[in-house]
Amino acid sequence: MSNPVATFETSLGNFQAEIYLDKMPKTAQNFIDLANAGFYDGLHFHRVINGFMIQFGCPHSRDPKSGRAGTGGPPHGNIPDEHPAAHQISNEPGTLSMANTGRPNSGGSQFFINTVHNAYLDWFSPGPSKHPVFGRIIEGLDVIQNIENTPTDGSDRPRTPVQVKKITIATET
Numbered sequence: 001m002s003n004p005v006a007t008f009e010t011s012l013g014n015f016q017a018e019i020y021l022d023k024m025p026k027t028a029q030n031f032i033d034l035a036n037a038g039f040y041d042g043l044h045f046h047r048v049i050n051g052f053m054i055q056f057g058c059p060h061s062r063d064p065k066s067g068r069a070g071t072g073g074p075p076h077g078n079i080p081d082e083h084p085a086a087h088q089i090s091n092e093p094g095t096l097s098m099a100n101t102g103r104p105n106s107g108g109s110q111f112f113i114n115t116v117h118n119a120y121l122d123w124f125s126p127g128p129s130k131h132p133v134f135g136r137i138i139e140g141l142d143v144i145q146n147i148e149n150t151p152t153d154g155s156d157r158p159r160t161p162v163q164v165k166k167i168t169i170a171t172e173t
Contacts, residue, residue, distance in 0.1 A: 004028075004171045005138065006035060011163045012147055015140025017096055019169070023087040024134040027098050027107065030079045031134060034109055035167040039074065045147055045162045046070045053118065054147050055099060056164065057110035064161035073108035080105050082132050083123045089133040091118040094144065096135035113137065115148045 006017045021028040034040060034057075042062055046069035047055035059075075060068035081104055091097050091114045099110040111134075114121075123130040137144055150158040 004032060004169050006031075006135070007168045007170065008140075009165045009167075010143065010147070011161070011165065012150075013140065013143040015143040016138050017135045018138050019096075019135040020087075020089070020133070023084065023089065024082055024132060026079060026082045027132055027134040030074070030108075031096075031111070032169050034074055035169050039109065040164055040167045043164055044069070045150075045158060045164075047112075047156045048147060048150055048152050048158050048162075049156050050148050050152075051116055053097075053112040053114050053116075054144065055110060055112040057099070059109065064157065064163070069157070070110070073110065078106050078108045081107065081123075081130065083130070088122070088124045091121045091131060091133055092136075093117060094137040094141055095133045096137075097121065097131040097133045100131065107132075113144055115144065 003021050004019045008015050019028045044061045044064040045054050045056050046058050046061040058070050059072040060066045095114050096111050098107040099112055100106040121131040123132050147162050
């Protein structure tokens with residue numbers, strides 16, 4: 001069985017990501033469950049930093065102008081940290097990585113897509129930042145670049161909201 005593929009239908013175009021269910025089963029399954037439940041549908045990218053990453057998955061971002069965007073998580077609460085020794089996948093451009101508050105076991109629904117190599121965010125790197133990679137973009141990097149280049153306000157929010165209309169998960173057997 002190969003890994004599932006998530007198709008993101010956004011207001012700027014579509015992209016696809018392989019979800020590493022084989023390497024990061026807890027984090028990947030959490031994302032898949034939320035996507036299949038429709039949790040992400042209608043949310044907006046709430047943090048876009050050119051030359052760094054684009055962040056998504058806060059339930060408060062349904063309203064792209066909400067001051068609470070970036071502060072929420074999934075309805076079921078946070079997930080345990082996942083740092084498998086056998087799978088040290090770096091935060092390279094085009095990878096999906098679990099966001100967290102910096103405290104242990106604080107990941108949930110928010111994640112980011114790296115637009116540059118952010119090795120210092122690797123869970124296996126020295127320092128406090130620990131962000132496990134659970135997928136990678138396999139189609140539509142141009143859409144990721146368009147989102148990354150969206151003009152933002154002083155809070156790193158896109159001036160013109162970028163919405164994810166729907167995420168669909170496809171599995172092959």
